[in-house]
Amino acid sequence: MIRIILNGCFGKMGKMVTQASYKFENLTIVAGIDVNTNTTSPYPVFNNIDECNIDADVILDFSRPAALPSLAKYCIKNNMPIVICTTGFDLEGENIISNLSKKVAVFRSANMSVGINVINNILKKISSYLYKGFDIEIIEKHHNQKIDAPSGTALMLANTIKSSIEEETIFSHGRVGECKRHKKEIGIHAIRGGNIVGEHDIIFAGQGEIIEIKHSAISREVFAIGALDACKFIHGKQNGLYNMDNIIDENISL
Template sequence: MVRIILSGCNGKMGKVISGLANNFSNLSIVAGIDKNTDGSSYPVFSSIGECTVDADVILDFSRPDALDSLLKYAKEKNVGVVLCTTGFTDEQLSQITEASKEIPVFRSANMSIGINVVNKVLRSISALLYNNFDIEIIEKHHNQKVDAPSGTALLLANTIKDSIPEETQFTYGREGIAKREHKEIGIHAIRGGSIVGDHDVIFAGQGEVIEISHKAISREVFAVGALKACEFMYGKGKGFYSMDDVVK
């Protein structure tokens, strides 16, 4: 049985994960971390430092400012951590990489199986299409999302960029009067309503357009991926892991 501490347990994603965990016979959420400590079937602590329950994996769906305390706890207890939070700074990303030299760390910008399949496809086709196609990414999310562009859009954009031998650059949104340069990879963010998460990658050529789209209909898609990541991380040694290791 994989014992999980769920950080951000009473947030929107935390509640979805708590409900779906019952469908996994080999997983159990044994404790939660949240500023709101009410209303859960397992003990909830206001901070990870107060947690007195032993676990195998920490699953984080909270905020970037929780990173320091989560990594500190994981190192002290020698447990793996699955980081699903987005919006980390470059300094925090370096901190995560350094932590992976001591403990097992799993991080992906998007926990959806589908998005990670899309990412693998982009890795295969981007260099092939680049010479004859302009590349644009459009992401759409609900009006409460605080970071833009989304971590998933950046994941896809970096995969495309890293796959193309020629020099490319990110262009965030467009305004003013200027022609598009071919080396640009456009990234556009839309915020509104209750959109769970839509991502479209557009390869626009002369007389033809290729579009690769992924639409998250429910937050359950991220919860299932996160729980599968916890399964994967059980018993892993120190190192850095991602959904690429789960989706093979």
């Protein structure tokens, strides 16, 4: 049985992860971390990771970037792997993750959906060829309470496209005023409204034809299931940085 500490257990995703965990026979959430410790929970909840005295195998983080330094220290102290689902890290946060992966196993993905990561793998194979005759734009839509923009997933897709193209390209974050498009641009546009769970649309606009690759998350459960699968995957792994590509490579030949 894989024992999980869930950081951010009372957030929207934390609650969904708790519900989804009951569908897994070989893992369980043994403790939660959240600033709100007064809410009823099926497991003990602590105000911060340093207060947690429950034995566990993996930390699953669905919180905010500010929690990363204390989580990293805890992981190193206890030689514990971590699954990081939080996005919006600055350069300092990126460096912490990089250094942490040299000491313990770190699983990180901007989007825990298998579907969006399959699309990301497809983009690696087609973007260089399509760039020759197509303009590339990314549109992402999320609920009105999402903090970061553009989404971590949109940036993941954009960086995949950019790294697949030999020519120099730049990101264009929205447009206003005179905005004739330049060939080297990869457009990234963020929409916030209502309770949209998450939509990402990659558009290849050519002469006389348009190719669209779209992913729509109907429920947050898809991210919760993916995160729990990542906990299973990372358990017992050597130190290093892992992502959804590693899970997909084990199950799908693209």
